[in-house]
Amino acid sequence: MTPxxxxxxxxALSIVTTSATVAGTYTVTVAGASGTLNHSTAVALTVNAAPVPDFSISSSPTSVTLTQGGNGSSTVTVTSTNGFSSAVGLTVTGCPANATCTVNPTSVTPVANGSVTSALSLATTASTAAGTYTITIDGTSSGALNHSTTVTLTVNAPAADFTISASPTSLTVLRSSNGSYTVSVGAVGASSSVTLSVSGLPSRTHSSFSPNPVNSGGTSKLTISANRNAPVGSYALTITGSNGNFSHPTQVTLQIQ
Structure with a gap:
């Protein structure tokens, strides 16, 4: 060129590298000559290693809580980075005994710089021990790349429940007298403390439970006392038990004579 x-x-100095260019720092010298005149300038060239295709793996939600016998799920996402587009095999470890933890599909292939999902299914039984478990989902590609994500599985025992009944189902109480029902509370699952109440009583009557509360699996005596001025008639009473988780009623009839 001629100034x-x-x-x-x-x-313009153009520098083009290829995938075979070794990463490193180089000094590129540009020399100019005109007759007996000769000068040069240097350009520092840094060649970085090309990004390695890879993938990442994640799960959502990362925490699942189930009652024994319940089912749940989480979505596992495999995301491509740097143009990765190979198959990724998925495996699950850490599943508790008497439960199943599976992914479907077990192999996924993301598009380059895209993502793909697989469903993690969690199924417990009544025999799965209550507790907290770490479920690990491993993703492996060609044996060289391996990444994992975890899901915390919490298994709870069912809330204690109960049944309630009373006998007799019909009771006659004379004025200025009293009578009693036997209230039976049955346990469903773990035992619990059940508080009892009664509604529907006519005026000038009084009720008391003994004991109250009562443990499920036990009985309580409901005594009804009628004043001498208690109104004569037939009354539908509702006896209700509550343990904080559940509330159940039973009905009886009271005759005042």
Whole structure:
């Protein structure tokens, strides 16, 4: 090139690397010559290693809580980075005894720089021990790349429940007298403390439970006392038990004579 007198001229230096170019730092020298005149300038060239295709793996939600015998799920996402587009095999470890933990499909292939999902299914039984478990989902590609994600599985025992009944189902109480029902509370699952109440009583009557509360699996005596002025008639009473988790009623009839 030829600069103008006391002026300047430019030329573009183009540097092209290939995938075979070794990463490193190089000094590129540009020399200019005109007759006996010779000058040079240097350009520092840094070649970085090409990004390695890879993938990441995640799960959502990362925590699942189930009652024994319940089912749940989480979505496992495999995301491509740097153009990765190979198959990723998925395996699950950490599943508790008497439960099943599976992914479907077991192999996924994301598009380059995209993502793909697989469903993690969690199924417990009544025999699965209550507790907290770490479920690990491993993703492996060609044996060289391996990444994992975890899901915390919490298994709870069912809340204690109960049944309630009373006998007799019909009771006659004379004025200025009293009578009693036997209230039976049956346990469903774990035992619990059940508080009893009664509604529907006519005026000038009084009720008391003994004991109250009562443990499920036990009985309580409901005594009804009628004043001498208690109104004669037939009354539908509702006896209700509550343990904080569940509330159940039973009905009886009271005759005042």
């Amino acid at each position: 103008a007198a006391n002026g300047s001229a430019t030329s």
